[in-house]
Amino acid sequence: MLARLSNAPRDYAWGSTSLIAALEGRAPSGAPEAEVWFGDHPGSPAQVEDGSGLTLDAWLAARATGTGAPDRLPYLLKLLAAGSPLSIQVHPSQDEARRGAAREDAAGIPVDAPERNYKDRNHKPEVIVAVSERFEALAGLRELTATRRLLTALGDEPGLRALRDSLEGDDEPAALRRTITWLLSGDSRDTVATVITALAAARSSEFGPEFDAARRIAAAYPGDPGVVVALLMNHVVLARGEALFVPAGVLHAYLSGLGVEVMAASDNVLRGGLTPKHIDVPELMAIVDATPGPPPFLAPRAVGDGVETFVPGIPDFALWHVSVSGGAERRIPLTGPAIPLAVAGEVTVAGGSGAAVTLHPGEAAFATPDERELVVAGDGELFIAHPGR
Template sequence: MKKIALLDNPVRNYAWGSRSFIPDLLGESSPAAEPVAELWMGAHPTSPSMVLVNKERLSLLELIRERPADILGESVAKRYFNNLPFLFKVLAAAKPLSIQAHPNKDQAREGFARENRQKIPLKASHRNYKDENHKPEIICALKPFWALKGFRHAEEIIDLLDDIGISSLESERNGLQKSPNRRGLQTFFSALMMMEKARRTRVLMEAVNQCKKVAHENPAFEWVVRLSAAYPDDLGILSPVLLNLVQLQKGEAMNIPAGELHAYLEGAGIELMANSDNVLRGGLTPKQVDVQELLKVLTFQAGKVNLLKPDQGANCDRVYPTHTEEYSLSQLDIQEGDSLKSPKRRSVEIMICLEGDAQITDLGQGDVLSLRKGTSLIVPAAVEQYRIEGTATIYKASVPRS
C-alpha cells in the first residue's frame, strides 16, 4: 500500500462514555443510544481500523502484515517487528474512568512471563499483564478536561486533610507528616489501600460528610463528593486529595509516564499511547484491584503537573514534547493561505481533522483527499511527499525518527 487512504475506525461503548461528543465529531445521530467512549485509530488486534482502498474496507492490521515496510517504513518495521507501535484515540468521558497506572518495560516483561508461568489465561479478569510492553501516554484536551495525575507533595496532602478534618485518619496523617518524602508517601498510601473494610467504611463516610461542608472551598473536595455518589465504598473517593487535580484547557496536554497514578474524570481529548493493554487499577472501578502489584509498580514520585503546549514547528506542524520512542503527537494548525508540505523522509502517520475543511495532496501520485471534521486517514511511509491546504485543525500521530 503506497497511497494515502481514508480510515473507518471502531468505537468503544464503555459505560463512562459521552453520548454526544464522538457522534457529533463523526456527524452521526446525537445523542447516541448508548455511550460512545473512545474512537480507536490504529492496528490494535481486537479492533483495528479499516482502510478504504478501491471501494474496499481492508483491515489495517492485515495490510501492515502484508506490506510492513511500505506502511510503517523500513526502520519502524524493523524496530517494532512489523507492528504499529502506537494507538491513537479520541476519548470522551461523561463519567470518571478508573484510577490506574502502567508498568515500565522491565516490569511488563517480568509480569507477563510470571503470569504465563502461572498459566493465567490472557483474557482472565484477574490477569494484570496482557503483553510485554510499557504504556506511556499523552492526553490533549479538546474541551475542558478534568483529570488526576501523580501524587501531590506530602505537605499539600496534609494541608488538605487538615482542611477536611478526618479524625479517623489521624494516625496515617501524622505518619506522613513525620516522613514527608517518597518512603513516607509509599507507607501512607499502602496503609490506605490495605485498610480493613469496616474501618475503610468509617473513614470514607467521615471524609464525604466533611467534604460536603467545605466543597465550595476547593474543587478537590467537590470531586470527593461527586466520586462518592458513583463509588460509595471505594477508596478512590479520596484520590482528589492525594493526587494532583487538573483541568486541562483546549489544546493543553500532559504526559503520563510509567508508574504514575492517574484518572480521567470528565471531558474529551486526543489520547496517544504505546500499543499495550497493561493496566493496574487503583480504584473507582468494579474490576480487579491488585493492591500488591500496584504498589510494586508505582514510583511514588510527587510533584506539580507540567502542562504541555505544542512547540512551534515548521510548516504549521506544532509538536507536543513527548520524549517517547513509539509516538509523536502534532497539532496541524492550517490557516487560509497556508500550505503544509511534509518532509520526504517520514514514518507512517495517522491524522484526524477536528475542525474545518482541508485537502491533502499526494505530491508523487497527484491524488487529492478531503479532510473535514471527523475525517481520519493514514499516510504510509511509502508516500513520497504530501501537501495540506485549507483551514483546519488536525491532530497527527507518527513515529519519531530514530
C-alpha cells in the first residue's frame, strides 16, 4: 500500500525563511522553516493523507489492531533547511542512550525537562545529503597539525597562545578533550573574547573559508565558546548530491543550506555550544569521540543508470537516490517500510500492489512493508528511505 504523507515545517529559530518554500514552489511564510519530518516519531508524526485524519504513528497502530503491537519505523526522514548555524552537538551510541535514559529516569527527571539529556533509549546516527547547490557544515575534529597552523594564522595574542598551549601534547584526543572541556566550562571567557576579536581581521590563504564561517557563527552567537570549538572542527562544503555520515560521538553542526536527512528514530542530543539550551559538559565529554581526522564523507554506491544508494552500514536505515527522465523506469528493491521524498520535477511512484502516487518537490509517501519494490517514473528526482540490512 502507498499513502501520501504531509507535515508542517518546524519553526526552529535557525531555520531558513526561503529554502523549503522555494523547493515546494510556494511563497515564503515569513517564519523560519527549519525541518519537515516524514516519519512516525512522536515529536512530529507525519499526517497520512488518505482521509483517515490519522498521523502515521496512529495509522500504523490502527493497521496493527488484532495482529500485535505496531512496528515503529527505525528511521526518521527529514527536509532540513539551515538559515543560520545549528548548535554544535553529538549523539550517543545505543548503549550510552540506554544507560543515560535509565539513569535520568531513576533520578526522576521528566522527559520534557530542559535539563534532560536522553529523551529516549535509541542512538541517533544520521546522514545528510545536500539538495541545495551548497550545504555548509562542521563535522568531526580537524587534524591537530592543521589546527595549530590555523591558530598561528589567527594571531599571537596571549589568549591565543593559551589556546595553542592547551592543544599541545603527544596524546591528541586527550589534548582536544581537555581543550573543549576548558572552553565550555566558563573559565575561558578571556580566550573566547580574544579569539572572536582576532577573527574580525584574520586573513589566510589556507583557512579563509574557516575564518569566514567562524565570523558568521560569531555574529549569530556573540561571545559563545562554541565559536572557538567550531575552529577545532572540520569545515565542510557539500555540493548538491554529496553527503556526510555522522555516527555516534562525532561533533557536528550544520551551518547553511538545504538537505535531505535520514537518521535513527531518536531525539537524543548532547550540545556543545552555539545554543541557549542546556549544555551538560561532563556528559557531553563522556560520549564525544575526540579522535581528530578528516570529515566523515559518505560516498554513494552507483547501482544503475540514475540510481545510487547511501549505505552507512547500520541496520536502522539506508537511502536510495533516484533520478528519472525520458520515459525511463527505475525499479527500487525495498527491505521494509519505505518513504519516498521528491526533491525535483514530477515523479510517479508505484508499488507492486498497483497503487501509485505522483510527487512534486517536498512531497512524500509511505510504502507499507508488503511493497517489495517501488517503480519510479516521470521526470525528476527523489530519495527513498528504508531500513538498512
